[in-house]
Amino acid sequence: MITSILESPLYPIANPKSIAFFGASNNYSAMGSGxxxxxxxxxxxxxxxxxxxxxxxxxxxxxxxxxxxxxxxADMAFIVLPTKIVAQTLKACGEKGIRHAVxxxxxxxxxxxxxxxxQQELQQIADQYQIRFTGPNCIGVANSHIKxxxxxxxxxxxxxxxxxxxxxxxxxxxMFSYLDQRFGQGFSTGFSLGNEANIDMVDCIEYLGACxxxxxxxLYIESIxxxxxxxxxxxxxxxxKPIVAFYAGGSETGKRACLSHTGSLAGPxxxxxxxxxxxxxxxxHTIEELFDFCYVLGSSPLPRSNxxxxxxxxxxxxxxxxxxxxxxxxxxxxxxxKTLEDLASFIPHTGSVNNPIDLTYTKxxxxxxxxxxxxxxxxKGADGMLIYFLASVEMxxxxxxxxxxxxxxxxxxxxxIVDAQCHSIASLIKTHGKPIVGFSFMTRANHFVAGxxxxxxxxxxxxxxxxxxxxxxxxxxxxxxxxxxxx
Amino acid sequence: MITSILESPLYPIANPKSIAFFGASNNYSAMGSGxxxxxxxxxxxxxxxxxxxxxxxxxxxxxxxxxxxxxxxADMAFIVLPTKIVAQTLKACGEKGIRHAVxxxxxxxxxxxxxxxxQQELQQIADQYQIRFTGPNCIGVANSHIKxxxxxxxxxxxxxxxxxxxxxxxxxxxMFSYLDQRFGQGFSTGFSLGNEANIDMVDCIEYLGACxxxxxxxLYIESIxxxxxxxxxxxxxxxxKPIVAFYAGGSETGKRACLSHTGSLAGPxxxxxxxxxxxxxxxxHTIEELFDFCYVLGSSPLPRSNxxxxxxxxxxxxxxxxxxxxxxxxxxxxxxxKTLEDLASFIPHTGSVNNPIDLTYTKxxxxxxxxxxxxxxxxKGADGMLIYFLASVEMxxxxxxxxxxxxxxxxxxxxxIVDAQCHSIASLIKTHGKPIVGFSFMTRANHFVAGxxxxxxxxxxxxxxxxxxxxxxxxxxxxxxxxxxxx
Numbered sequence: 001m002i003t004s005i006l007e008s009p010l011y012p013i014a015n016p017k018s019i020a021f022f023g024a025s026n027n028y029s030a031m032g033s034g035x036x037x038x039x040x041x042x043x044x045x046x047x048x049x050x051x052x053x054x055x056x057x058x059x060x061x062x063x064x065x066x067x068x069x070x071x072x073x074a075d076m077a078f079i080v081l082p083t084k085i086v087a088q089t090l091k092a093c094g095e096k097g098i099r100h101a102v103x104x105x106x107x108x109x110x111x112x113x114x115x116x117x118x119q120q121e122l123q124q125i126a127d128q129y130q131i132r133f134t135g136p137n138c139i140g141v142a143n144s145h146i147k148x149x150x151x152x153x154x155x156x157x158x159x160x161x162x163x164x165x166x167x168x169x170x171x172x173x174x175m176f177s178y179l180d181q182r183f184g185q186g187f188s189t190g191f192s193l194g195n196e197a198n199i200d201m202v203d204c205i206e207y208l209g210a211c212x213x214x215x216x217x218x219l220y221i222e223s224i225x226x227x228x229x230x231x232x233x234x235x236x237x238x239x240x241k242p243i244v245a246f247y248a249g250g251s252e253t254g255k256r257a258c259l260s261h262t263g264s265l266a267g268p269x270x271x272x273x274x275x276x277x278x279x280x281x282x283x284x285h286t287i288e289e290l291f292d293f294c295y296v297l298g299s300s301p302l303p304r305s306n307x308x309x310x311x312x313x314x315x316x317x318x319x320x321x322x323x324x325x326x327x328x329x330x331x332x333x334x335x336x337x338k339t340l341e342d343l344a345s346f347i348p349h350t351g352s353v354n355n356p357i358d359l360t361y362t363k364x365x366x367x368x369x370x371x372x373x374x375x376x377x378x379x380k381g382a383d384g385m386l387i388y389f390l391a392s393v394e395m396x397x398x399x400x401x402x403x404x405x406x407x408x409x410x411x412x413x414x415x416x417i418v419d420a421q422c423h424s425i426a427s428l429i430k431t432h433g434k435p436i437v438g439f440s441f442m443t444r445a446n447h448f449v450a451g452x453x454x455x456x457x458x459x460x461x462x463x464x465x466x467x468x469x470x471x472x473x474x475x476x477x478x479x480x481x482x483x484x485x486x487x
Numbered sequence: 488m489i490t491s492i493l494e495s496p497l498y499p500i501a502n503p504k505s506i507a508f509f510g511a512s513n514n515y516s517a518m519g520s521g522x523x524x525x526x527x528x529x530x531x532x533x534x535x536x537x538x539x540x541x542x543x544x545x546x547x548x549x550x551x552x553x554x555x556x557x558x559x560x561a562d563m564a565f566i567v568l569p570t571k572i573v574a575q576t577l578k579a580c581g582e583k584g585i586r587h588a589v590x591x592x593x594x595x596x597x598x599x600x601x602x603x604x605x606q607q608e609l610q611q612i613a614d615q616y617q618i619r620f621t622g623p624n625c626i627g628v629a630n631s632h633i634k635x636x637x638x639x640x641x642x643x644x645x646x647x648x649x650x651x652x653x654x655x656x657x658x659x660x661x662m663f664s665y666l667d668q669r670f671g672q673g674f675s676t677g678f679s680l681g682n683e684a685n686i687d688m689v690d691c692i693e694y695l696g697a698c699x700x701x702x703x704x705x706l707y708i709e710s711i712x713x714x715x716x717x718x719x720x721x722x723x724x725x726x727x728k729p730i731v732a733f734y735a736g737g738s739e740t741g742k743r744a745c746l747s748h749t750g751s752l753a754g755p756x757x758x759x760x761x762x763x764x765x766x767x768x769x770x771x772h773t774i775e776e777l778f779d780f781c782y783v784l785g786s787s788p789l790p791r792s793n794x795x796x797x798x799x800x801x802x803x804x805x806x807x808x809x810x811x812x813x814x815x816x817x818x819x820x821x822x823x824x825k826t827l828e829d830l831a832s833f834i835p836h837t838g839s840v841n842n843p844i845d846l847t848y849t850k851x852x853x854x855x856x857x858x859x860x861x862x863x864x865x866x867k868g869a870d871g872m873l874i875y876f877l878a879s880v881e882m883x884x885x886x887x888x889x890x891x892x893x894x895x896x897x898x899x900x901x902x903x904i905v906d907a908q909c910h911s912i913a914s915l916i917k918t919h920g921k922p923i924v925g926f927s928f929m930t931r932a933n934h935f936v937a938g939x940x941x942x943x944x945x946x947x948x949x950x951x952x953x954x955x956x957x958x959x960x961x962x963x964x965x966x967x968x969x970x971x972x973x974x
Contacts, residue, residue, distance in 0.1 A: 028889030106837055154881070168803020174877055178928040220803060248803070253819050254810025260839040261802030286951040287807055287928075315748030316655020316707060316735070320774055323741025332740050350593055352747040390661055394641065402515030441665040441774075443930075464773040 001236050005210040009132035009199055012100040014143045014189045014207070016075035018047040019150075020067055020098060022089055023080030023105075024058050032080035033059065034152040035104070035140060042149035042157065049074055067092045076100040078140070078150060083107030086136065087121045094129025102150065103135035109195045110137050110263045119197050126198050137262075138194025139169030142176075144186040145213045149176075151192070160186035161298045162291070163214035165204030167193050167262055171220045175291070182461070183295050184444060184453045188213035195262070200225060202233050209237030215298035218290050219245040223264030224275065231279045238280030239483055242297040242476045245281050246290040247272045280479045282472050289468060292460055296469040297476060299458040300435035303384040306474045307331045309376045310356035312388040313368065318356035321386055321439065321463035328471030332356070339379040346372050365391065365399070369421035370428075377432040384473075386466050387425070389440040389459060393418065393447045415447075422451035429457065435473060439466035488723050492697040496619035496686055499587040501630045501676045501694070503562035505534040506637075507554055507585060509576055510567030510592075511545050519567035520546065521639040522591070522627060529636035529644065536561060554579045563587040565627070565637060570594030573623065574608045581616025589637065590622035596682045597624050597749060606684050613685050624749075625681025626656030629663075631673040632700045636663075638679070647673035648785045649778070650701035652691030654680050654749055658707045662778070669948070670782050671931060671940045675700035682749070687712060689720050696724030702785035705777050706732040710751030711762065718766045725767030726970055729784040729963045732768050733777040734759045767966045769959050776955060779947055783956035784963060786945040787922035790871040793961045794818045796863045797843035799875040800855070805843035808873055808926065808950035815958030819843070826866040833859050852878065852886070856908035857915075864919040871960075873953050874912070876927040876946060880905065880934050902934075909938035916944065922960060926953035 002008050019039075023032025036050065036059055049070045050058035057063055064070050067077070067089070077093040079086055079101060086105045093101060108119035119136065126133060134141065140150040144159045151169070155176035162185060166172055169192035179185040189211060191204045201219065208217045217237070224230050234243055249258040249266020258266045276283045282297075284290040308330055312318035325332055332355045335343070340353055346367050352358040357376065362368050368391070376385055396414050405413065429436050438459035444450040452459050460466045489495050506526075510519025523546055526535065536557045537545035544550055551557050554564070554576070564580040566573055566588060573592045580588060595606035606623065613620060621628065627637040631646045638656070642663035649672060653659055656679035666672040676698060678691045688706065695704045704724070711717050721730055736745040736753020745753045763770045769784075771777040795817055799805035812819055819842045822830070827840055833854050839845040844863065849855050855878070863872055883901050892900065916923050925946035931937040939946050947953045 028885065034885070111837075166803065168801065168806070170801035170803040170877075174801065174804070174928050177930075177932075181930055181932070222803075222806060246807070248806040248810045251810050251813035253813035254806060256819075256841065257802075257806035257809035257843050260841040260843070261806050261845065286811070286949060287804075288949050288951070314655065314657035314661065315744075316653065316657040316709075317661070317774075319655070319709060319735040319741060319744035319748050320733070322744035323735045323738050324773070326738035326740035332743075350598075354743065354747040356744050356747070358748065390657075398515065398521070441661050443664075443668055445664075445668070462773060462775050464775070 001233065002206055002210055005207065005212070008203065008207040008210065009100065010191065010203060010207040012075040013102060013134060013141055015146060016046055016148070018049065018072060018074040020070055020074040020077045020093065021048055021050045022077065024050050025052055026055060026058060031104070031152060035078070035080060035150055038152060038154050039148065039150050041154055043147040044149070045147065067096045067098070070096070073097040076102065078102050078104070080104040083118065087118065087125060090122060090125050090131065091129070094125060094131055099129070099131055101131055101133035102138065102141055103133055103194070104138055104140060105135070106137040108136045108197065112263070119195060123197055132199055133197070134191060134199045135194035136197060138192040139173060140192055142172060142187055142190045145188060155186065156180035158184065158186035161188050161213060161215035162218055162294045163188045163208035163211055163216070164190040164218040164220070165193060165201050165208065166191065166220040167201070167222045167264070168220055169194070171287070179291060181444065184450060185295060196225060202226060202229050205237055205243065206233050209241055215241070216294040217241060217243040218294045219243065220290070221245055221247045222249050222258035222262050223266050227275060231275060234279035234281055235483055238480060242294070243279070243281045244284050244290055244293040244297065244472070245276055246284045246287060277479065280483045282476050282479070288465070292465050292469045293472040296437055296458045296460070297473060299456055300437070300473060301429065301433050302473055302477045303435050303470070305383045307333045307382045308384045308386060308470060309379060309382045310386045311373060311376060312356050312358050313360065313390055314388060315358050317388045317439070317463050318358050321388070321467055322356050324464040324467035325470070328467045330467065330471055330474065333381045335379055336381055339375060342375045342378070343372070346375070366421060370424045373425065373428055373436065377428055377434050384435040384470065385437070386463070386470060387436055387438050388463070389438050389448055389452065390442070391448050392442070418447045418451050422448060422455050422457070425452060425457050426455035435470070437466045437470050439463050488720065489693055489697055492694065492699070495690065495694040495697065496587065497678065497690060497694040499562040500589060500621060500628055502633060503533055503635070505536065505559060505561040507557055507561035507564045507580065508535055508537045509564065511537050512539055513542060513545060518591070518639060522565070522567060522637055525639060525641050526635065526637050528641055530634040531636070532634065554583045554585070557583070560584040563589065565589050565591070567591040570605065574605065574612060577609060577612045577618065581612060581618055586616070586618055588618055588620035589625065589628055590620055590681070591625055591627060592622070593624040595623045595684065606682060610684055619686055620684070621678060621686045622681035623684060625679040626660060627679055629659060629674055629677045632675060642673065643667035645671065645673035648675050648700060648702035649705055649781045650675045650695035650698055650703070651677040651705040651707070652680060652688050652695065653678065653707040654688070654709045654751070655707055656681070658774070666778065668931065671937060672782060683712060689713060689716050692724055692730065693720050696728055702728070703781040704728060704730040705781045706730065707777070708732050708734045709736050709745035709749050710753050714762060718762060721766035721768055722970055725967060729781070730766070730768045731771050731777055731780040731784065731959070732763055733771045733774060764966065767970045769963050769966070775952065779952050779956045780959040783924055783945045783947070784960060786943055787924070787960060788916065788920050789960055789964045790922050790957070792870045794820045794869045795871045795873060795957060796866060796869045797873045798860060798863060799843050799845050800847065800877055801875060802845050804875045804926070804950050805845050808875070808954055809843050811951040811954035812957070815954045817954065817958055817961065820868045822866055823868055826862060829862045829865070830859070833862070853908060857911045860912065860915055860923065864915055864921050871922040871957065873950070873957060874923055874925050875950070876925050876935055876939070877929070878935050879929070905934050905938050909935060909942050909944070912939060912944050913942035922957070924953045924957050926950050
């Protein structure tokens with residue numbers, strides 16, 4: 001186990017000050033050119049040294065005909081070359097003194113036959129020159145905190161706290177806009193693993209565990225190669241940072257798909273359930289859950305128990321959330337007499353205080369964001385909340401217009417109100433140390449949803465997803481406490 | 488069972504040519520004013536006669552001090568008055584000759600005690616004057632096809648084919664933007680049921696079953712009141728139109744929440760499973776599924792069997808979809824030698840034809856939208872497809888720029904390409920009569936996603952949701968065939 005992120009072989013790969021780039025040209029349709037152009041457009045500020053046998057410049061950067069000619073020893077080599085010349089290039093990098101690489105090129109273990117020998121050759125060269133590398137057959141690496149996006153799809157530029165290690169490159173590149181549009185989030189660092197010929201998933205877990213920008217770790221798994229080491233390291237990391245895994249190989253059909261995709265031999269569902277539990281890892285059963293769980297776990301203080309309160313304006317979403325809570329192993333306690341007393345002045349006669357707390361409407365709509373959740377967070381019999389959000393800027397506008405507020409300055413006043421409400425919920429989480437998971441059928445196009453998310457209050461798109469994410473926090477808390485107890 | 492939609496008591500409620508409106512004033516914060524202002528802003532083109540004891544005009548419409556003074560007999564009365572004067576108002580409507588009403592006012596059965604008597608009084612008046620009404624304690628009605636939105640939240644104005652009957656008003660009003668933003672859809676007609684004192688869910692199923700704008704029926708259920716009639720009518724409707732139900736009362740916690748919300752006594756999960764199966768109804772286990780299933784069922788021809796092909800560019804999303812397919816009871820057959828032969832020229836050496844068909848990349852990206860799915864739809868051993876979409880306008884732009892296409896006219900050319908690809912997939916569904924369900928991690932902000940959806944190709948936001956929605960089609964097909972067989 002590393003004691004500092006600087007010890008990880010992934011540190012120079014995720015935080016390179018300079019990159020020797022192999023495989024980009026001035027032909028835009030080549031994959032290497034695509035990746036280099038993403039690196040440039042996403043705003044990476046380190047030095048890039050393209051190597052090209054013929055061109056003098058590549059995408060407007062001075063090019064070098066061999067790695068030897070680069071005037072410095074780059075922190076890492078990024079290789080997107082035809083299969084045949086990958087080994088000799090890696091060797092040349094080793095001779096130059098480069099000790100880290102990302103090999104995107106395919107045509108190795110995943111194609112079988114000669115590919116297996118080619119991969120062994122890469123491993124031998126790496127051993128000889130003490131090179132550590134990700135891939136081959138991966139799609140690159142992304143670290144939003146240094147604006148490094150070495151993949152072929154531009155990101156939304158959004159920084160974030162979700163660290164990811166993936167046995168499919170798609171779940172790095174194709175999730176930039178997903179995380180941005182759903183949660184206003186990005187990856188802290190995302191690693192595409194490819195064939196794991198040298199650096200593997202366990203190295204990534206170790207790195208992300210030590211990464212100060214990462215608050216939750218997402219794993220996309222088709223097969224775990226070194227079970228014992230995986231459990232050992234994950235168990236250590238999960239003592240202080242949540243890990244969530246999605247495993248695609250559990251069904252027969254999934255297993256066959258994984259075999260075609262990465263040549264990996266997946267194991268039965270139950271085996272993986274056991275491995276995850278021993279490792280302190282929360283299992284997600286869908287890709288949506290993988291990111292929902294990481295997002296909520298990375299946003300929130302952990303609940304002490306599985307008892308929570310649902311606050312809603314609307315009976316239906318409240319009932320759906322309540323039903324989903326029981327199915328997610330959560331309990332909805334009845335409120336204590338003290339809480340009922342404190343709540344009385346806020347609740348109209350049409351409302352219900354049976355948990356879900358259904359306001360139906362509120363005399364003062366702002367109570368929904370302050371007075372009411374404050375009372376509910378003080379309830380000793382519960383350790384967190386789900387809150388349903390449906391307010392919109394249009395409602396605030398209507399209310400203010402109805403109160404006779406002049407059009408002039410109305411927008412500013414609306415923004416001030418939205419900001420203050422979102423800030424209030426975020427503050428309550430901090431002062432009470434209990435998690436609040438919001439849910440809303442609206443997206444970030446709604447200013448309350450975006451305002452809450454941007455202040456660290458997680459908001460998910462349905463009652464069931466909010467309930468299951470809360471359940472994931474409870475599961476993680478239990479697993480972690482057990483691991484700490486057992487040493 | 489009605490033989491024409493005109494026979495339904497809901498016809499004048501969902502298609503009124505004129506409305507007598509009770510409870511709106513020039514005070515914008517009153518709920519009635521809010522609803523009337525939504526009706527006006529959403530563009531309803533019928534006549535509205537506000538009734539108000541004092542005002543001469545209400546929201547700029549001429550007002551009448553009593554219903555008697557209205558110069559015509561309105562098709563329906565819309566009542567948002569204080570509880571105490573609802574009965575006398577309904578009576579006055581009856582005397583005037585109005586035979587249909589929506590009663591939004593609360594304070595009846597759902598509050599118990601006197602409320603129960605008050606509701607009985609409404610029922611007696613209705614019987615006396617042969618009035619049919621929805622509510623009390625509902626939030627209104629919406630019919631996008633005549634731009635009628637009689638609820639307190641504006642809709643996005645999007646027409647659609649999903650008909651809804653809901654025991655929670657939230658699932659009408661709060662789903663306008665949800666359906667629009669996810670699917671570019673709206674409700675054909677949405678009914679909020681409230682206490683079901685007169686018109687109930689079964690009447691809605693009957694109406695929506697006969698409604699030509701409705702291609703799939705969504706039900707939000709907290710409790711079924713007349714089980715035998717429910718089964719009988721739903722079983723008839725589901726012979727020709729799919730019905731999907733979400734039931735919130737199956738767990739103990741959900742049951743308690745439903746009791747607080749609508750005073751309804753929910754029954755155990757298994758009982759409802761049985762009722763739904765007998766009725767030919769597909770059960771959704773989340774709110775997201777409720778709308779996913781309706782959206783896909785209303786978009787697609789039904790698959791003959793549970794065998795499908797997954798087409799993808801990306802191994803990970805393909806494997807996740809494959810795994811989800813098996814869990815959803817679907818099969819991924821291997822391709823016949825004819826299909827393999829026809830496919831050969833399209834597949835690069837890095838690709839896989841093991842189903843998922845993983846192209847990794849395509850020599851001609853347009854093949855992904857035409858040549859390849861055409862071959863796969865001709866496979867006799869499969870009856871539908873899932874396709875993963877990740878293409879974006881930016882990719883097309885990059886490709887065209889790389890090919891040296893001039894900036895001038897580039898946008899037009901991009902639009903033409905996107906349109907043609909989306910059109911191609913939509914046409915393939917029609918010519919082959921097999922369903923294609925798309926999935927993408929991108930939203931309608933992506934032009935391919937919006938272009939496909941707007942041409943009738945359903946695209947869902949994750950592999951698992953696409954697989955489960957395909958599973959819902961298979962389930963519906965089986966249930967329906969069984970019902971037709973058994974007469």
